[in-house]
Amino acid sequence: MKIPVAVLGATGAVGQRFVQLLDGHPWFDLVALAASDRSVGRRYADACAWKLDTPMPEAARDLEVRPAEPGLPGVLAFSALDAAVAGPIEEAFAAAGYGVLSNARNHRLDGDVPLLVPEVNPDHTALIPVQRRKRGWRSGFIATNPNCSTATLVLALAPLERAFGLKAAVVTTLQAVSGAGYPGVPSMDILGNVVPFIAGEEEKIQSETRKILGTFSSDGVTPHPMGVSATATRVPVPDGHTVSAFVTLGRDASLAEVREALCAFRAEPQRQRLPSAPEHPVVVVDADDRPQPRLDLKLERGMASVVGRIRRCELMGYKFVVLGHNTIRGAAGASILNAELLHSQGMLPEATS
Numbered sequence: 048m049k050i051p052v053a054v055l056g057a058t059g060a061v062g063q064r065f066v067q068l069l070d071g072h073p074w075f076d077l078v079a080l081a082a083s084d085r086s087v088g089r090r091y092a093d094a095c096a097w098k099l100d101t102p103m104p105e106a107a108r109d110l111e112v113r114p115a116e117p118g119l120p121g122v123l124a125f126s127a128l129d130a131a132v133a134g135p136i137e138e139a140f141a142a143a144g145y146g147v148l149s150n151a152r153n154h155r156l157d158g159d160v161p162l163l164v165p166e167v168n169p170d171h172t173a174l175i176p177v178q179r180r181k182r183g184w185r186s187g188f189i190a191t192n193p194n195c196s197t198a199t200l201v202l203a204l205a206p207l208e209r210a211f212g213l214k215a216a217v218v219t220t221l222q223a224v225s226g227a228g229y230p231g232v233p234s235m236d237i238l239g240n241v242v243p244f245i246a247g248e249e250e251k252i253q254s255e256t257r258k259i260l261g262t263f264s265s266d267g268v269t270p271h272p273m274g275v276s277a278t279a280t281r282v283p284v285p286d287g288h289t290v291s292a293f294v295t296l297g298r299d300a301s302l303a304e305v306r307e308a309l310c311a312f313r314a315e316p317q318r319q320r321l322p323s324a325p326e327h328p329v330v331v332v333d334a335d336d337r338p339q340p341r342l343d344l345k346l347e348r349g350m351a352s353v354v355g356r357i358r359r360c361e362l363m364g365y366k367f368v369v370l371g372h373n374t375i376r377g378a379a380g381a382s383i384l385n386a387e388l389l390h391s392q393g394m395l396p397e398a399t400s
């Protein structure tokens with residue numbers, strides 16, 4: 048029997064991606080959709096301004112949008128809630144026994160909440176028993192995935208950390224408009240333009256990267272000691288965040304070794320063949336003018352980080368460009384992969400009926 052799941056914030060940019068990716072999922076069955084008062088009581092097909100390039104799944108069209116409150120059918124709640132409201136709603140669901148897989152920033156840096164990238168830190172799920180003990184939750188929990196730029200970046204950093212160690216990364220993002228949700232950035236602000244500021248984003252990239260690459264011990268995660276410095280910009284691209292990265296490795300390595308470490312990267316989700324896992328979590332493209340959002344975003348069904356332009360840097364050691372799908376690997380796809388990892392580890396709440 049499939050595991051019944053709900054999507055909170057189902058009408059937004061990330062919520063729609065959840066609905067798309069959960070359609071036909073081998074383990075999870077989408078049974079409930081929730082959103083704000085604006086949408087509650089309406090058919091999903093009427094409440095949602097569907098913006099994806101595949102038709103709205105038939106099974107979702109007639110579901111009635113419900114309030115984002117415990118009592119929804121399902122044992123998992125995939126949260127694509129606006130961060131302005133996500134914090135207490137997610138806590139209420141976890142306290143009521145749901146496994147909450149969140150995209151929102153609210154709990155990512157809580158000391159007892161795992162910030163997961165299954166290829167990088169699958170052992171951080173050990174924070175869940177700590178969280179339950181600390182918060183008095185019996186079967187529920189909150190597990191989070193990183194912000195969309197961090198998700199793209201950290202998949203490319205992890206193989207370098209594993210092979211050579213990492214001392215520092217200086218990154219500049221070129222982030223798609225869908226990263227700001229729907230309707231998001233006004234067209235008058237972004238068409239023919241680059242906006243050199245995204246509130247809170249640089250701090251998220253810096254702190255989330257170090258937590259994900261950090262070390263779990265019995266009482267928490269010690270962040271990785273590397274330095275991370277970020278500049279975040281918004282560009283007129285519909286989907287796909289590009290990151291220009293300069294890195295200093297822990298030891299010297301040849302260009303061939305760096306390329307090989309990225310190409311050869313495989314981890315727990317690949318070994319376990321989790322349904323949403325990409326075969327190659329990092330795809331290396333060699334043409335001088337790649338990766339490009341328009342051409343490379345759909346590689347590995349949007350679940351890989353696509354790395355190109357790997358070259359020596361006179362100042363920092365190495366530099367490269369990495370591209371990731373912000374609403375798939377950077378959001379809904381990441382949450383679903385987290386749930387698959389937790390299922391493989393036997394950590395999901397049981398369905399009672």
Ligand code: NAP
Pocket residue numbers: 055056057058059060061062081082083084085086087115126127128129130132133150151152193194195225226227228229230373374377378
């Ligand atoms: P969005 O398009 O603005 O969607 C927000 C969703 O939250 C909508 O479904 C909205 O429902 C719902 N909502 C708002 N207030 C609510 C309330 N009081 N109660 C219940 N539901 C409420 O935003 P998004 O881009 O999908 O982002 C969703 C979350 O994921 C955010 O926390 C964001 O930071 C994070 N995230 C986004 C991306 C990305 O690439 N877009 C990537 C990673 C993480 P209504 O339609 O009914 O108002």
